[in-house]
Amino acid sequence: MSGSNDALAAALGRVGPADASDALVAAIVEGGLHVPIDAGDSVVFIGVDGSGPVLPGYASAASRERHLPEAAGSAHFDALRLIDIWRRTGVDTLAVFGDEQWVKVPLPLVAEALRRR
Numbered sequence: 001m002s003g004s005n006d007a008l009a010a011a012l013g014r015v016g017p018a019d020a021s022d023a024l025v026a027a028i029v030e031g032g033l034h035v036p037i038d039a040g041d042s043v044v045f046i047g048v049d050g051s052g053p054v055l056p057g058y059a060s061a062a063s064r065e066r067h068l069p070e071a072a073g074s075a076h077f078d079a080l081r082l083i084d085i086w087r088r089t090g091v092d093t094l095a096v097f098g099d100e101q102w103v104k105v106p107l108p109l110v111a112e113a114l115r116r117r
Helices: 004-014 022-031 061-067 079-089 108-114
Strands: 033-039 053-058 074-076 093-097 102-106
Touching: 004 022, 004 108, 022 074, 022 079, 022 093, 022 102, 022 108, 033 079, 053 061, 053 079, 061 074, 061 093, 079 102, 093 108, 102 108
Parallel strands: 053 093
Antiparallel strands: 033 053, 033 074, 093 102
16 A cells, blocks of 8 residues: 555544554554655654654655655555664654644554554
């Protein structure tokens, strides 16, 4: 899937800012998400809440464009690729952005959901 992850967008609309719900994690595992990249095709990390770098993710490329227009583009990554980024970089948190809010999602939670699948 490289288009919009509608299940992810819907799950984001139902959770609060600190709530990595089962539905949200399942939507990431099932449909992946869009991650911003720079001009060299490297993943772009951001800082939120002064807590260090996070990997930003979006339900669609259009959503990424609205929230992070300075990125060169976005790439659609499945859960395995997200876990690979965590293991290679040590950045263990996603910041998943919806139209009006964002939610932190621990990548170990995504890995556990993938193992249970």
